[in-house]
Amino acid sequence: MGRFTRHVFICNNQRKEDDPRGCCQSRGAMDLLDHIKKRVHDSGLKGKIRINKAGCLDACQYGPSMVVYPDDVWYSPQTVEDMEEIFTEHLQNGRVVERLVIDFSRK
Amino acid sequence: MGRFTRHVFICNNQRKEDDPRGCCQSRGAMDLLDHIKKRVHDSGLKGKIRINKAGCLDACQYGPSMVVYPDDVWYSPQTVEDMEEIFTEHLQNGRVVERLVIDFSRK
Numbered sequence: 001m002g003r004f005t006r007h008v009f010i011c012n013n014q015r016k017e018d019d020p021r022g023c024c025q026s027r028g029a030m031d032l033l034d035h036i037k038k039r040v041h042d043s044g045l046k047g048k049i050r051i052n053k054a055g056c057l058d059a060c061q062y063g064p065s066m067v068v069y070p071d072d073v074w075y076s077p078q079t080v081e082d083m084e085e086i087f088t089e090h091l092q093n094g095r096v097v098e099r100l101v102i103d104f105s106r107k
Numbered sequence: 108m109g110r111f112t113r114h115v116f117i118c119n120n121q122r123k124e125d126d127p128r129g130c131c132q133s134r135g136a137m138d139l140l141d142h143i144k145k146r147v148h149d150s151g152l153k154g155k156i157r158i159n160k161a162g163c164l165d166a167c168q169y170g171p172s173m174v175v176y177p178d179d180v181w182y183s184p185q186t187v188e189d190m191e192e193i194f195t196e197h198l199q200n201g202r203v204v205e206r207l208v209i210d211f212s213r214k
Contacts, residue, residue: 002179072109
């Protein structure tokens with residue numbers, strides 16, 4: 001067992017507005033981060049599940065992007081509802097939310 | 108196989124100077140980050156090994172702190188030489204550098 005049962009990194013990168021890649025922060029990553037941090041805290045999972053901001057995860061085109069370790073599952077949540085599903089399904093119950101998993105083979 | 112062979116997160120947190128916990132940034136984390144990023148780039152490992160800044164990893168007392176996923180190995184490198192050893196031994200050759208591993212059982 002590692003230090004945390006699950007350790008989540010959410011891209012917090014910000015680029016200039018005219019950058020064609022866009023960036024996770026302009027796509028609402030911070031609101032999604034706030035939501036999942038609060039859920040972890042309110043569920044008494046602090047110390048077991050850790051949520052961290054991270055620099056650019058090199059998944060800009062799928063942003064907001066995030067990764068759950070040690071599972072190594074990458075997600076592209078677009079809404080608070082998506083993030084809620086990742087929290088309840090994956091972080092709490094260990095079930096990967098397939099519909100939100102990033103498919104790196106496309107694009 | 109995950110997206111990256113190894114994904115490294117280095118704590119980049121900065122606290123006020125009078126905070127008793129100290130912080131990784133004031134202990135030189137950024138120089139260590141710059142070193143390992145450059146080594147990955149110069150070794151042609153970009154795309155296989157990813158180095159990211161992260162928010163507080165909750166290992167302040169061992170700082171500068173970092174974690175290598177998916178291995179889930181936590182390190183406390185104090186010098187550029189320490190970081191170089193983590194790069195050549197662990198990231199390139201998959202051998203954990205035991206002397207630098209954080210022992211969370213001690214405070």
